[in-house]
Amino acid sequence: MMLSEHIAREPAHLEIERLTVAYGRRRVLDDISFRVDYGERVVMVGPNGAGKSTLFKALVGLVKPQSGTIRIHGLPPGAHQDCVAYVPQREEVDWRFPVTVTDVVMMGRFGRLGWFRRPTRVDRAAVERGLELMGIAHLARRPIGELSGGQQQRVFLARALAQEPHILLLDEPFTGVDAATQEATLSVLDALRNQKVTIILSTHDLGLAAARFERVLLINRRLIGDGPPAQALRRDLLTEAFGGQVLTLPDGSVLVDQCACN
Numbered sequence: 001m002m003l004s005e006h007i008a009r010e011p012a013h014l015e016i017e018r019l020t021v022a023y024g025r026r027r028v029l030d031d032i033s034f035r036v037d038y039g040e041r042v043v044m045v046g047p048n049g050a051g052k053s054t055l056f057k058a059l060v061g062l063v064k065p066q067s068g069t070i071r072i073h074g075l076p077p078g079a080h081q082d083c084v085a086y087v088p089q090r091e092e093v094d095w096r097f098p099v100t101v102t103d104v105v106m107m108g109r110f111g112r113l114g115w116f117r118r119p120t121r122v123d124r125a126a127v128e129r130g131l132e133l134m135g136i137a138h139l140a141r142r143p144i145g146e147l148s149g150g151q152q153q154r155v156f157l158a159r160a161l162a163q164e165p166h167i168l169l170l171d172e173p174f175t176g177v178d179a180a181t182q183e184a185t186l187s188v189l190d191a192l193r194n195q196k197v198t199i200i201l202s203t204h205d206l207g208l209a210a211a212r213f214e215r216v217l218l219i220n221r222r223l224i225g226d227g228p229p230a231q232a233l234r235r236d237l238l239t240e241a242f243g244g245q246v247l248t249l250p251d252g253s254v255l256v257d258q259c260a261c262n
């Protein structure tokens with residue numbers, strides 16, 4: 001069955017059931033289940049090492065689950081890679097690559113192009129649109145390695161947009177970027193709402209998670225909270241997820257272990 005027929009017949013969604021992932025003998029995701037409907041905007045929060053990046057990698061088929069299932073439009077990850085765009089954390093990218101901004105953004109089209117087909121007018125237009133949406137059309141010919149952290153982040157978002165995905169996965173896109181890039185990214189995500197693009201983004205910023213997203217997944221190896229911010233970011237759940245860490249809550253107060261001090 002063609003993917004397009006499948007989408008037409010079924011409500012498109014992402015479904016994760018009893019997902020367990022281990023590196024060697026160490027479980028980093030344990031029995032995680034949730035479902036995301038088409039067009040939902042979800043933010044994932046949890047402490048360092050909670051398994052957020054691992055979950056993204058499992059969603060694009062880069063790590064194999066030990067058990068459990070992932071279904072995207074009813075099919076396993078990798079079956080239609082094209083409709084899922086993944087923006088990894090910046091430090092996972094080798095910036096010495098001698099390629100221009102346009103080259104990188106065009107990579108977003110490779111799923112459609114195949115590696116050996118020449119870009120068509122449609123591909124070039126998608127690349128230009130991505131560059132313009134992220135405000136970096138003027139950087140098109142620059143080598144990627146020469147750009148600032150915020151500019152590089154915009155390039156990777158432009159590449160994801162050029163892919164024209166149904167599901168956009170962003171792993172900590174705001175870490176180490178300037179406020180203008182953060183705002184530009186958030187407004188592009190707001191615009192994608194009209195196109196029913198599903199967004200899953202991870203961040204350490206609980207205030208941003210609460211203010212800009214309708215649904216929060218609170219993760220630390222297990223799924224500890226799932227729901228609207230007021231529900232998923234309750235103090236008892238945050239304490240469970242973050243243990244003894246000092247934490248700034250969405251309301252600006254500080255949580256130190258069990259004690260909430262304003």
Ligand SMILES: Nc1ncnc2c1ncn2[C@@H]1O[C@H](COP(=O)(O)OP(=O)(O)OP(=O)(O)O)[C@@H](O)[C@H]1O
Binds near residue numbers: 054
């Ligand atoms: N390739 C790997 N091999 C072995 N262990 C790994 C590998 N990748 C991640 N881990 C470990 O798995 C756990 C989860 O890591 P992961 O990067 O998914 O967490 P995270 O929530 O994204 O963390 P952060 O917020 O610090 O980015 C960590 O303890 C990490 O050290």
